[in-house]
Amino acid sequence: MSAPAPSMFSPQASEMAKSLGLKPGKANLEQFADTLTLLARKDRRILAVTSDSRGSGKLGPYGQELPDQIVEVGIAEQNLVGVAAGLASCGKKVFAVSPACFLATRALEQIKNDVCYSDMPVALIGISAGVSYGALGTTHHSLHDFAALRAINNLSILAPGDNAESRLAIEYAARSEHPVYVRFGKAPLYDLPASESLQVGQARVLRNGSDLAFIATGETVIHALLAAEHLAVFHQIQTRVISLHTLRPLDSESILQAARQCRAVITVEEHMVHGGLGEAVAGLVLQSGLKPRFRIVGIPDEYTVTGAQADIFRHYGISMEGLSQTARQLLA
Amino acid sequence: MTYTDKQLQMKSVEYRRRILKAIAHAGAGHTGGSLSCVDILNVLYNRVLRVDPANPTDPTRDRYIQSKGHSVEALFVVLADRGFYDQSLLETLCQYRSHFVGHPTRKVPGVEFNTGALGHGLSLGVGCALASKKDLADFRTYVLLGDGELAEGSNWEAAMSAAHYRLDNLIAIVDHNTLQITGRTRDVCSNEPLDEKWQAFGWEVRTIDGHCIAQITEALTRPSKGSPVCIIANTRKGKGVSFMEDVGKWHHGVPTDKELQMALQELDLAFAELESGVN
Ligand SMILES: Cc1ncc(C[n+]2csc(CCOP(=O)(O)OP(=O)(O)O)c2C)c(N)n1
Numbered sequence: 344m345s346a347p348a349p350s351m352f353s354p355q356a357s358e359m360a361k362s363l364g365l366k367p368g369k370a371n372l373e374q375f376a377d378t379l380t381l382l383a384r385k386d387r388r389i390l391a392v393t394s395d396s397r398g399s400g401k402l403g404p405y406g407q408e409l410p411d412q413i414v415e416v417g418i419a420e421q422n423l424v425g426v427a428a429g430l431a432s433c434g435k436k437v438f439a440v441s442p443a444c445f446l447a448t449r450a451l452e453q454i455k456n457d458v459c460y461s462d463m464p465v466a467l468i469g470i471s472a473g474v475s476y477g478a479l480g481t482t483h484h485s486l487h488d489f490a491a492l493r494a495i496n497n498l499s500i501l502a503p504g505d506n507a508e509s510r511l512a513i514e515y516a517a518r519s520e521h522p523v524y525v526r527f528g529k530a531p532l533y534d535l536p537a538s539e540s541l542q543v544g545q546a547r548v549l550r551n552g553s554d555l556a557f558i559a560t561g562e563t564v565i566h567a568l569l570a571a572e573h574l575a576v577f578h579q580i581q582t583r584v585i586s587l588h589t590l591r592p593l594d595s596e597s598i599l600q601a602a603r604q605c606r607a608v609i610t611v612e613e614h615m616v617h618g619g620l621g622e623a624v625a626g627l628v629l630q631s632g633l634k635p636r637f638r639i640v641g642i643p644d645e646y647t648v649t650g651a652q653a654d655i656f657r658h659y660g661i662s663m664e665g666l667s668q669t670a671r672q673l674l675a
Numbered sequence: 676m677t678y679t680d681k682q683l684q685m686k687s688v689e690y691r692r693r694i695l696k697a698i699a700h701a702g703a704g705h706t707g708g709s710l711s712c713v714d715i716l717n718v719l720y721n722r723v724l725r726v727d728p729a730n731p732t733d734p735t736r737d738r739y740i741q742s743k744g745h746s747v748e749a750l751f752v753v754l755a756d757r758g759f760y761d762q763s764l765l766e767t768l769c770q771y772r773s774h775f776v777g778h779p780t781r782k783v784p785g786v787e788f789n790t791g792a793l794g795h796g797l798s799l800g801v802g803c804a805l806a807s808k809k810d811l812a813d814f815r816t817y818v819l820l821g822d823g824e825l826a827e828g829s830n831w832e833a834a835m836s837a838a839h840y841r842l843d844n845l846i847a848i849v850d851h852n853t854l855q856i857t858g859r860t861r862d863v864c865s866n867e868p869l870d871e872k873w874q875a876f877g878w879e880v881r882t883i884d885g886h887c888i889a890q891i892t893e894a895l896t897r898p899s900k901g902s903p904v905c906i907i908a909n910t911r912k913g914k915g916v917s918f919m920e921d922v923g924k925w926h927h928g929v930p931t932d933k934e935l936q937m938a939l940q941e942l943d944l945a946f947a948e949l950e951s952g953v954n
């Protein structure tokens with residue numbers, strides 16, 4: 344059974360995805376659950392800890408199959424993270440799974456002190472991140488998690504953009520002896536094209552070009568890829584596309600190479616423009632003495648327009664058409 | 676306007692119809708919890724709360740804070756019926772650019788706080804009740820909590836401070852439907868015995884049938900003996916629609932067209948029975 348074509352927001356963008364021969368994937372959240380189940384079958388130290396969130400985390404089947412490897416704490420995110428750190432200190436490999444909006448800030452002090460400062464190998468899994476819960480409103484958006492967590496030491500930060508990156512992130516988190524944060528969206532997307540490297544901490548170059556570079560993360564990468572094709576086909580602009588699934592540690596080499604070789608750099612993220620991927624890249628590039636034309640695409644400093652994730656993406660130009668237009672304006 | 680119990684019962688049926696239609700139209704919503712708390716909102720807004728749709732920010736108004744914000748459809752339907760805005764706006768629920776998102780927001784007239792992250796409402800309520808005391812005002816504050824929500828420790832921090840400040844003008848109502856997303860609250864993270872917990876925190880507890888208009892009214896209006904009051908309202912999630920009642924998946928289940936028609940038929944029947952006086 345092949346998955347239905349994911350929505351790329353416009354017939355033109357969907358057509359573009361088809362012309363690139365992209366394969367529909369499953370939701371990254373599903374890939375998270377499937378990967379964790381495979382790992383947990385083999386490693387009995389693995390525990391999923393949930394806060395009335397197993398359904399939202401697609402862990403229903405996991406819980407059925409491995410009832411001894413799931414711990415439920417109820418709707419209590421601070422307790423969730425504290426309990427996870429305690430379990431980890433006793434040799435358990437813990438995945439604390441909760442909506443990103445609550446996990447990253449409700450439990451921020453537990454993350455800072457109990458997980459990161461105490462250096463416990465806890466994998467913090469932020470589900471339905473960004474504006475995945477679009478129409479549920481601002482309480483349910485996590486447009487602040489990169490910013491909050493980048494300000495905390497000793498925490499790897501990952502935002503997978505497709506199924507391969509999702510698997511990579513979870514396998515890495517299971518191996519890691521230190522804290523890891525991974526945020527997942529729940530929209531089914533396309534698998535990104537194969538890249539030379541697929542490693543945590545290494546940017547994935549999906550496409551080459553030297554007029555412009557899109558450096559994108561998470562569920563925005565696919566739209567940057569379509570925009571790059573749009574720019575090539577209709578405007579003879581050659582665009583490099585980098586999937587930056589790891590926000591920390593940042594792959595400075597690939598970023599600086601793009602900033603050196605391309606006339607302009609556009610970062611794209613499902614996050615507020617402050618404190619996320621864009622400012623991380625800007626800080627790196629500026630301090631290296633490089634001055635490409637630069638734009639941060641994300642959610643501006645306002646409460647988002649209301650609507651579903653697709654409405655919000657489109658509204659703020661995180662779409663093939665929107666990104667293509669931003670690129671042309673920046674290069675003009 | 677004063678209503679008889681029977682008239683309010685009929686209103687509840689009408690509210691349930693509107694809630695289901697709004698959710699089906701939006702293709703999203705929290706069905707079960709809206710249906711379990713709507714009788715409480717009905718009594719609050721039509722009998723108890725001193726609020727004025729023409730002046731929704733009157734400083735002397737009673738405060739209603741819906742901490743279990745996900746049951747927003749019940750709130751939006753009742754506020755519309757009370758005249759805070761036009762009923763037809765509910766058709767924009769969850770749509771692009773609509774103020775009517777999936778949780779309470781202050782962009783909607785009559786809504787006090789932007790709730791939806793659970794475990795915030797009671798602290799907000801303590802703040803309002805404390806301000807009322809400080810200003811020698813006589814408005815009262817009502818907070819609606821979910822039973823699953825009570826796992827958030829912040830509730831108990833708030834409960835402690837409310838008793839400490841002897842906030843006899845603060846009423847918490849627990850929508851005790853015994854279900855949350857994952858299943859039965861007693862299986863997820865048991866919080867029973869609830870009444871003894873609230874009592875131990877210094878609250879007066881009143882346990883009622885949360886679908887009985889008379890009992891809800893009595894519990895909401897009886898004066899306090901000097902402490903904050905917690906009403907444990909025993910309810911059924913999905914109340915009023917047989918195939919939704921006490922069934923976990925209707926927490927955020929959205930009825931199909933066929934299910935909506937079946938539900939509306941049941942509710943029409945209930946309405947007709949009330950009208951003809953069979954009940
Ligand atoms: C802080 C926080 N954590 C998790 C959620 C997700 N959530 C929404 S509703 C719900 C279950 C609520 O159960 P309960 O309080 O019993 O409400 P009811 O049964 O009345 O719907 C959960 C976990 C949330 N909204 N806020």
Ligand SMILES: [Mg+2]
Nearest residue numbers: 822823854855
């Ligand atoms: Mg409940």
